[in-house]
Amino acid sequence: MHVAHTAAELAELAALAGKKHKTRAVVMTMGALHEGHLALVRAARQAADEVVVTIFVNPLQFNDPADLERYPRTLDADCALLEPLGVDIVFAPSVDEMYPSGEPLVRVNAGGFNEVFEGVFRPGHFDGVLTVVLKLLNLTRPDMALFGQKDAQQVIAIKAMCRDLSVPVEIIANPTVRDADGLALSSRNVFLSADERTDALALSRALGEAEQVLDEGGPITLALAVGRAVLAEVPGVDVEYFAALDPDTAQSVPDGYRGDVTVAVAARVGATRLIDNVAARVGPREVARATAPATATAPATATATAPATATAPATATAPATATAPKKKRGGA
Known part of the structure; x- marks a missing residue:
């Protein structure tokens, strides 16, 4: 090297x-x-x-x-x-x-x-x-x-x-890498005292609760309200934002939005500013449609079908230790 x-x-x-x-x-x-x-x-x-x-x-x-x-x-x-x-x-x-x-x-x-x-x-x-x-x-x-x-x-x-x-x-x-307790790894974590680190766990806990609401089909407004309630229970966490972002533009998504979303949080714990996020989806995930039967009875004119184009493999394959905060609805 x-x-x-x-x-x-x-x-x-x-x-x-x-x-x-x-x-x-x-x-x-x-x-x-x-x-x-x-x-x-x-x-x-x-x-x-x-x-x-x-x-x-x-x-x-x-x-x-x-x-x-x-x-x-x-x-x-x-x-x-x-x-x-x-x-x-x-x-x-x-x-x-x-x-x-x-x-x-x-x-x-x-x-x-x-x-x-x-x-x-x-x-x-x-x-x-x-x-x-x-x-x-x-x-x-x-x-x-x-x-x-x-x-x-x-x-x-x-x-x-x-x-x-x-x-x-x-x-x-x-993917985001997390400690076993769910805290997202950051070079700033070294500034947290033992008590502050415990408080900081509220960030990943709030994200997990919000993600579960969305997984269960709930709306963005409810997911954000649930996550903010988790954060409000910890006086040592001073929240700057807890929001749902469009993963392509970073703009706040409107009420009624359907599709992929990034739920993100920023907060100060003591003197240390921390951020975290989780990828989620609002509404059902798209599934491949079954091919509908043809309505016409005449035979097709083409007899040979072109082969499908091969899809290139992803470039980065190493998984992170953990990809999302654990979801514990109703837990502390």
């Missing part, structure tokens, strides 16, 4: 690797790696010939200087976790390397993503995220980039950017 700290070093290593590898995957992180990050790396290792992991605490996406200052930086420990997984290159640039002129004059504007949910509570966050993601895509030039589904709105925004700006990369979302 090679560690590059400059764009020039990265380009040299990537050029050498490119002579023997056909496909490249990148996993972008801010370090302080946990099992959620490692699950992404394992998926990348299975999907591509070469794996690049970036470690960069991006100041552009922090609207709170204190949050940026205390974000954990553990490069040596991170590299020790990555090497056994077969990572080829770790790109760990400094802020000066990424932004040599200081504040960049040109940034990606996240548009409507700044106006809903995470964009409202973290002003400028998505502009900073999309700017650094685009820059890292340009530097690493991968065929695919893997991100965690825990940051659902971020994944939607990145997919939209790559689609709208014709960035030639496949964006893959890997």
Whole structure:
């Protein structure tokens, strides 16, 4: 495993690797790696010939200087976790390397993503995220980039950017990884006290309750009310939003909506801000229709049927340890 700290070093290593590898995957992180990050790396290792992991605490996406200052930086420990997984290159640039002129004059504007949910509570966050993601895509030039589904709105925004700006990369979302008690893994979990961690379990519990309402055919309004009631029972959880998002646009879905939905939550537990989400569906899932019998009695004129086109396999195959919070209707 090679560690590059400059764009020039990265380009040299990537050029050498490119002579023997056909496909490249990148996993972008801010370090302080946990099992959620490692699950992404394992998926990348299975999907591509070469794996690049970036470690960069991006100041552009922090609207709170204190949050940026205390974000954990553990490069040596991170590299020790990555090497056994077969990572080829770790790109760990400094802020000066990424932004040599200081504040960049040109940034990606996240548009409507700044106006809903995470964009409202973290002003400028998505502009900073999309700017650094685009820059890292340009530097690493991968065929695919893997991100965690825990940051659902971020994944939607990145997919939209790559689609709208014709960035030639496949964006893959890997399932959220959870501890055994249901808490979604996050580098920020280290800031939780024992009591705060117990309180934080209300987030996954609320999502599970809401998901079960939807699984049982209930409407969005009821699912959200049930989830919010779970959160209201825990005084240590200060909720910013508990909402149902369109999984393609991150916009709030209207009453009466039918289809796939992302139920998402953001809350502060003590001084720590946490987010989580679960994929669900409003209304019955579509099933393949049985072929209706033909009404005409005349024989068909064509005698040979063209073979069906083969479907390509999915690129990322590594499962996460857990994909959804446990659903316990009526439980604590």
